[in-house]
Amino acid sequence: MSQVLDSKVPSGDLADKWTQYKFDLKLVNPANRRKFKVIVVGTGLAGSSAAASLAEMGYQVHAFCIHDSPRRAHSIAAQGGINAAKNYKNDGDSVYRLFYDTIKGGDYRSREANVHRLAEVSRNIIDQCVAQGVPFAREYGGLLANRSFGGAQVSRTFYARGQTGQQLLLGAYSALMRQVHTGGVTMHTRQEMLELVTVDGVARGIITRNLITGELERHSADAVLLCTGGYGNVFFLSTNAKASNVTAAWRAHKRGAFFANPCYTQIHPTCIPVSGSHQSKLTLMSESLRNDGRVWVPKKEGDQRKAADIPDAERDYYLERKYPSFGNLVPRDVASRNAKQVCDEGRGVGATGMAVYLDFADAIARDGKAAIAARYGNLFEMYERITDEDPYKVPMRIFPAVHYTMGGLWVDYNLESTVPGLFVLGEANFSDHGANRLGASALMQGLADGYFVVPSTIAAHLAGRTLPPVNPQDPAFAAAENDARERTEKLLSVGGNRSAFEMHRELGQICWDYCGMSRNAQGLQTALGKIRDLREAFWNDLKLPGSGSELNQSLEHAGRVADFMEFAELKVTDALHREESCGGHFREEHQTPENEAKRNDEDFSYVAAWEYEGPGKAETLHKEDLIFDNVKLTTRSYK
Amino acid sequence: MQLTLEIWRQAGPQDKGRFETYQVKASPDMSFLEMLDVLNEDLLAQGKEPVAFDHDCREGICGSCSLVIDGVPHGPKDLTTTCQLHMRSFQEGDRITIEPFRANAFPVHKDLVIDRSAFDRIMQAGGYISVNTGSAPEAHSVPVPKENAEQAMDAAACIGCGACVAACPNAAAMLFTAAKVSQYANLPQGQPERTHRALAMVQQMDAEGFGACTNHYECMGACPKGISVDNIARLNREYLRAESLPELKP
Numbered sequence: 014m015s016q017v018l019d020s021k022v023p024s025g026d027l028a029d030k031w032t033q034y035k036f037d038l039k040l041v042n043p044a045n046r047r048k049f050k051v052i053v054v055g056t057g058l059a060g061s062s063a064a065a066s067l068a069e070m071g072y073q074v075h076a077f078c079i080h081d082s083p084r085r086a087h088s089i090a091a092q093g094g095i096n097a098a099k100n101y102k103n104d105g106d107s108v109y110r111l112f113y114d115t116i117k118g119g120d121y122r123s124r125e126a127n128v129h130r131l132a133e134v135s136r137n138i139i140d141q142c143v144a145q146g147v148p149f150a151r152e153y154g155g156l157l158a159n160r161s162f163g164g165a166q167v168s169r170t171f172y173a174r175g176q177t178g179q180q181l182l183l184g185a186y187s188a189l190m191r192q193v194h195t196g197g198v199t200m201h202t203r204q205e206m207l208e209l210v211t212v213d214g215v216a217r218g219i220i221t222r223n224l225i226t227g228e229l230e231r232h233s234a235d236a237v238l239l240c241t242g243g244y245g246n247v248f249f250l251s252t253n254a255k256a257s258n259v260t261a262a263w264r265a266h267k268r269g270a271f272f273a274n275p276c277y278t279q280i281h282p283t284c285i286p287v288s289g290s291h292q293s294k295l296t297l298m299s300e301s302l303r304n305d306g307r308v309w310v311p312k313k314e315g316d317q318r319k320a321a322d323i324p325d326a327e328r329d330y331y332l333e334r335k336y337p338s339f340g341n342l343v344p345r346d347v348a349s350r351n352a353k354q355v356c357d358e359g360r361g362v363g364a365t366g367m368a369v370y371l372d373f374a375d376a377i378a379r380d381g382k383a384a385i386a387a388r389y390g391n392l393f394e395m396y397e398r399i400t401d402e403d404p405y406k407v408p409m410r411i412f413p414a415v416h417y418t419m420g421g422l423w424v425d426y427n428l429e430s431t432v433p434g435l436f437v438l439g440e441a442n443f444s445d446h447g448a449n450r451l452g453a454s455a456l457m458q459g460l461a462d463g464y465f466v467v468p469s470t471i472a473a474h475l476a477g478r479t480l481p482p483v484n485p486q487d488p489a490f491a492a493a494e495n496d497a498r499e500r501t502e503k504l505l506s507v508g509g510n511r512s513a514f515e516m517h518r519e520l521g522q523i524c525w526d527y528c529g530m531s532r533n534a535q536g537l538q539t540a541l542g543k544i545r546d547l548r549e550a551f552w553n554d555l556k557l558p559g560s561g562s563e564l565n566q567s568l569e570h571a572g573r574v575a576d577f578m579e580f581a582e583l584k585v586t587d588a589l590h591r592e593e594s595c596g597g598h599f600r601e602e603h604q605t606p607e608n609e610a611k612r613n614d615e616d617f618s619y620v621a622a623w624e625y626e627g628p629g630k631a632e633t634l635h636k637e638d639l640i641f642d643n644v645k646l647t648t649r650s651y652k
Numbered sequence: 653m654q655l656t657l658e659i660w661r662q663a664g665p666q667d668k669g670r671f672e673t674y675q676v677k678a679s680p681d682m683s684f685l686e687m688l689d690v691l692n693e694d695l696l697a698q699g700k701e702p703v704a705f706d707h708d709c710r711e712g713i714c715g716s717c718s719l720v721i722d723g724v725p726h727g728p729k730d731l732t733t734t735c736q737l738h739m740r741s742f743q744e745g746d747r748i749t750i751e752p753f754r755a756n757a758f759p760v761h762k763d764l765v766i767d768r769s770a771f772d773r774i775m776q777a778g779g780y781i782s783v784n785t786g787s788a789p790e791a792h793s794v795p796v797p798k799e800n801a802e803q804a805m806d807a808a809a810c811i812g813c814g815a816c817v818a819a820c821p822n823a824a825a826m827l828f829t830a831a832k833v834s835q836y837a838n839l840p841q842g843q844p845e846r847t848h849r850a851l852a853m854v855q856q857m858d859a860e861g862f863g864a865c866t867n868h869y870e871c872m873g874a875c876p877k878g879i880s881v882d883n884i885a886r887l888n889r890e891y892l893r894a895e896s897l898p899e900l901k902p
Contacts, residue, residue, distance in 0.1 A: 066785040081706065082772050084812055085714045101792070137786070144788035146781045146841050148805040155795025173805060179713055180808060187780035194776040202769065225761055254708040289679065293686050294710045395712070398729075398736050401681075464785045512696050514689070558701045563664075564762045566704055567696065 018271075018622060018637045021425040022126040027643050028109075031130040034426070035469050039476035046071035049475050052219055052234040054206045054261055056083030056189065058182055058456060059439025060240030062463030065188035068197030070468060075232060076189065077201045077221060079256055079569075084186045087242060087254040088459060091178025092299035092392070094162055094170035095142075095456040097135040102159050106167040108132045113644060114165060115454060118344055119419070119447020120596035120612060121646045122274070122620075124639060126426060127444045134465040135457050139171055141464055145184040149173050163300050163452020164344040164651070170453045175299055175391045181456055185463070204230070205569065206261040207497040209237065209268045209435065210489050216265075216435035217483045218490060220497045224569060227562040229494050231485035236434050236474055238467065239265060240459075243418035243440040245278065247577045247584065248529070249521025251415035252284060252297040258573035259580045262422055262441055270430040271622040271635060273443035274420035275580070276588035279450055279597050280530050281416030282348035285399055286368040295414040296399060298371075298392055300452050303341045305376035305385065306409065308332050308348070310369050314359040320370055320408050331355055339651040346449045346597045346610075347651060349413035353530045354608065356412070363410045372408035413530060417455060419446040419597065420587075423622040423637070427470035428462060431622075434474055438462035443620065448596025501561045504571050509554030513571035516551050520574070520581055523547065528585050533601040537589040541582060548578040583623055583632060590634065593617045614646050653678050653739065656747040657691065659703055662760050669760070671749070680740035684727065685710060685717065687739055704763040712736040712876065715811035718818070719764055720751040725815035725874040733813065733876040753818035757825070757861045768814050770860040771828060777856035778849040779832045781841050794840050804838040807831045809877045819874035822863030827871040829857050830887035831879050837890055847897055850890035 023034040041049065049072050053064040056078040064076040078086065098111040111132035116123060139157070143149065149171050150158040162170035173180040192198040201221070207229070208220040218233035244259040245251040266272045283298045309330045311323055331351060333340045343351075352369050355361065362368050377385050382405060386393070393404045400410070421443040428436045428444070439459040446454065483489075527540035551574070559565045594603040594610035595617070603611045620637040655676050662669030676694065678687040685707050692702035708716040712733040719734045721727035727737045742748065750764065758766045796804075808831070816827035833850055836842025842849075865884060872881045 062785070069784040080708065080714075080716065081768055082715075082812065084772075085708055085716050087709060087714070089715075090709045090711055090713050099791070137788070139791045140788040141783070141785060143791040143794075144781065144783040144841055146804070146836050146839050148801050148808050148835065148839070150805075151796055151798045151801040153798050155797050155801075156792055173808075176713065176809065179811075180805075183808065187775065188783075188785075190772065190775040191780040191782060193772075200772070202772075254714060255710060256708050288681050291679065291682050291686050291690060293683070293689055296711050394731075395736070398732060398738065399683075401738075401740060468785065512693055514693060556696060558696055558699075564704055564765065567692075567702055 017431070017635050018423070019425060020124065020637055021427060022124065023426065027125060027129050030126050031133055038469060039472050041472050041476045043071055047073060049073065049236070050075065050234040051236045051238065051471070052232060053077065053238045053240060054219065055086065055240035055242060055441070056186070057086035057088035057240060057242060057439060058185055058459030059441070059463040060086070060238070061182065061185035061189045062460050063238055063240060063438055063467050064198050065185060065192050066464050066468045067471070068192035074192070074198045075201060075234065076198050077204045077206060079203065079205045079224065081202055083189055083200065083202070084183060086182060087257050088182045088456070089179045090254065091456055092175045092297065093301045094160065094172035094177045094453040095138070095181060096162070096165070096169050096453040097139045097171060097457065098132050098169060099136055099139060101157060102168040104167045106169050110167065111135060111169065115445070115451060116447070116644050117649060118164065118449055118451040120449050120610070120649055121447065121614070121618065121641065122595055122639065123445055123447030125641060125643055130466065131445050131458060131461050134461045137465055138457060138460045142181060142184050145188060147173065147180045147184040160301065161304065164339060164342050165451065175389070178456060181460065185460070207264065207500070207572070208493040209265045209432070210493045211268055211432060212483050212487060212489045215433045215478070215480070218485065220490070220493045222497070225564050227560070227565065229497055231490040231494055233483050233485050233490065235480050236436065236471060238436045238438060239422065239441050240438045240463065241441045243421065244275070244580060245415045245418050247520065247581050248415040248524045249518045250287065250292060250295050250525070252281060252295050255294060258576070260573050260576045263576040263580050265422060265430065265432065265435060267625050269432045269625070270435055270437070271423040271624050272420070272583060273423035273620050273622045274448070274587065275584040275623070276528070276591055276598050277419035277448050277596060278415060279345060279417040279419060280349040280413040282345055282352055282413050283371060283411045284414035284416070285396065286363060286365065286410055286412040296395070297414070297416060298396060298409065298411060300345065302371060302389060302392060303348070305388065306341065306371040306373050307375060308341050308369055308371055310355045310360040310362060316360070320362070320372070329355070329360070336651045343651045344449060344451060349530055350599055352413055368410035368412045370408035371411045373404060374408070377405065417450055419443065419448060419450055423620065427473050428467055429470070429474060433478065436467055436471065438467060448598055501568065501572070504555065504568065504575065505557055505561055507552060507555040507557070509556050511550070511554045512556055513567065513574045516547060516555070517570070517574045517577065520544065520547055520577060524581055524584070528588050531599045531601055532588050534589060537585050540585045544578065544581045544585065551575065551578055586632070587621055587623065591617060591621065612648070653680065653742070653744045655742065655745070658747065658749045660751040661703070661763055664762055665759050678739045680738070682739045683710065683735060684721070684737040684739065685735050704765045706765050707735055710735040713811060715813040718753045718766065718813060718815070720753060720818055722749050725753060725818040726876050731876055731878050753814050755817045755823035755862070757823065758814060758817065768812070770862070771812050771814065771825070773860060774825065774829055774853055774856045775832065778845070778852035781836060782845060796839060800838045804835045807834040807838070807879065807883050810879050811877055813876065815874040815876060816871035817862065819870040820863065821868055821870065822866060824865045824871070825857050825860070825862040826865040826884050826887065827875065827879055827881065829853050830883035833890055834883040834886045837886055846890060847894040850887065850894045854891055
């Protein structure tokens with residue numbers, strides 16, 4: 014175990030750890046809670062739920078978001094569902110099974126205790142959301158409906174049509190709005206965090222830019238919670254929203270928060286393929302579609318016939334062929350890698366050849382068009398709007414796209430980073446999904462962290478440490494504000510010829526080509542060189558309009574791209590050092606003869622946590638060994 | 653395809669604003685916002701200021717994007733947000749007018765970016781069920797008839813974009829407010845606060861300067877999520893019921 018990294022995982026039986034730990038934790042007396050101020054950055058599932066819950070307990074909460082309203086956060090776009098170990102289907106589900114599936118699905122690269130806690134509180138999340146008025150799908154008897162999802166062999170996924178993320182976020186948002194009304198939360202919209210402020214090594218505030226006026230603001234607090242999502246937009250093209258970025262996490266990293274496993278990226282198998290060079294983002298088609306759609310490509314290379322003209326005998330339903338027990342429902346990393354493989358073989362379909370079919374013809378013949386429309390109608394409409402093709406008549410074309418990032422800021426069992434007082438929740442942390450996230454687990458984790466984990470564990474910091482008063486006039490705030498101002502001025506003063514948009518696209522292409530679905534040492538070395546060259550070009554040739562003292566969307570974007578340019582190097586460095594294949598990280602040098610991922614538990618069963626050492630210096634690797642007391646590490650097989 | 657754009661430019665809330673004309677080359681498989689991306693890259697290259705507009709998820713769910721396109725909020729295609737509108741809905745040589753959503757309650761920040769925080773304040777007034785974290789009963793303890801759950805979901809699909817306000821000749825926010833009131837009115841969990849909710853949300857809606865509903869139904873026509881005016885009827889019933897219980901007024 015590294016000297017620096019203390020995971021603070023409590024002792025005792027796995028199933029009792031969280032209960033016992035909550036009892037052992039210090040408490041903040043209800044009368045004292047109002048004396049503590051907590052900053053929450055980001056208002057997606059993790060941020061909204063944390064801000065509302067902490068305010069309900071009596072803390073003074075200040076919540077920040079970059080949008081015009083907290084309801085716009087990208088959690089809203091999640092389609093498929095949320096897992097919970099309710100076992101309402103009587104199909105053998107349990108907390109332990111959800112724990113086990115999540116550990117296994119993460120390819121044994123996550124922490125047992127965190128994952129078990131996640132599975133435990135999953136049940137409370139559903140209770141909470143139902144009580145808030147989240148309109149989950151129901152059966153005729155009035156009880157909640159479930160479906161099987163994303164590689165699970167039990168039906169434990171709760172859903173609200175294809176808009177589960179929207180409904181869960183609006184539930185958390187409504188709880189947040191209620192606290193704004195009572196005065197428990199002060200909401201700061203259209204504010205972007207540009208710096209973390211530490212005083213005596215403890216997180217005590219943030220510097221934000223008011224996106225309407227351009228003014229920099231200082232905000233002090235007793236604890237700072239980052240709930241700022243993942244770094245998928247380092248790839249430029251992803252299913253993330255356009256404003257999703259790594260800036261808050263990266264600035265915290267540069268102030269001492271270790272960054273864990275940045276090479277772990279989830280490439281989602283069912284997205285609408287890229288159509289042209291103008292493309293600004295990719296659109297996910299919920300993987301619930303794989304419950305009824307069959308994935309195939311022609312058996313023959315370069316087969317140009319229309320799908321309907323290819324007889325069954327000349328089609329390769331490659332997932333069903335290779336993985337007979339899971340078939341089209343293999344986990345995301347396996348499905349994505351196989352799609353890439355058949356396209357690399359020249360068997361891809363569509364104009365670009367970078368797509369596979371997802372075919373509903375058999376399901377429509379079996380269940381009728383009406384039944385399929387009831388299940389996926391909104392998704393089929395979305396597909397038709399974008400591609401101008403009717404998936405009731407011709408198979409969908411899909412291809413993998415960057416979707417979610419399992420890596421993130423390193424946190425201990427309290428969700429506290431290596432900077433005391435800085436907590437990290439949801440996709441922004443690294444903690445629960447290992448090297449691959451299972452479907453319907455992101456919503457579960459975001460809400461678990463916000464509703465049920467941090468409201469307890471924050472007391473370890475607030476009651477456990479002496480926190481001298483700080484105010485925004487302290488020199489640490491002035492210094493951090495100055496750093497933010499200088500950075501903005503530097504961006505505006507480059508005076509070159511290329512737009513941030515164009516260079517972001519170029520950075521994304523490098524990451525996709527060399528650090529995407531499959532990676533090798535030589536390619537990763539190449540990527541490092543290209544990223545450094547591009548970063549230099551960025552700071553020498555950036556062209557920005559306007560000033561820093563107004564609404565300037567080009568400036569906002571350029572600041573985020575500047576951070577992606579730095580982050581990308583760490584991501585590739587991490588991918589290069591991890592000499593194994595696991596989950597979403599596939600190293601071509603490490604595969605079985607059947608092209609499956611080959612883990613190296615002997616040497617890599619650890620969390621890689623990187624410490625920033627200063628501009629231009631190599632980051633230092635710290636390792637948190639992963640200890641498996643309860644599950645036996647096996648080769649993940651879905652055959 | 654070659655297009656002529658008439659775009660509303662406004663430096664800030666105090667500026668009077670005006671239309672400016674631009675030329676842009678687009679392709680039919682671009683989204684409308686991708687077409688604006690191309691325009692903004694062109695403008696930047698020419699040393700001109702790009703057009704500010706709100707957008708984020710670009711999948712029609714976050715509600716950030718807005719725009720009145722040729723006089724219609726979110727443009728010509730039914731049930732489609734601006735970000736999901738594709739250029740194949742337009743013809744070579746078209747002249748397209750692009751304006752912000754216009755309402756007194758939605759002041760312009762800059763160009764096409766507006767302030768919709770009035771919606772948040774309507775929500776703050778009563779758009780929630782008061783249940784503190786941890787205090788919820790077991791999810792199955794209260795069955796909800798499927799029909800009610802479906803109706804609640806129909807109403808809950810609102811993305812809070814404000815197209816209903818932009819389309820209404822009175823700039824009313826009735827459809828937005830009604831959708832939230834209706835979602836909770838359909839659920840047993842929403843009953844304890846139904847009286848207060850209807851009164852408080854309507855009161856806030858009026859305080860924000862939104863107009864009154866005079867049954868034009870333009871809101872439903874413009875709504876990218878197909879939220880029905882049936883919800884407005886339900887809001888009116890909820891409001892009348894609440895009004896008849898004077899002792900419960902907030």
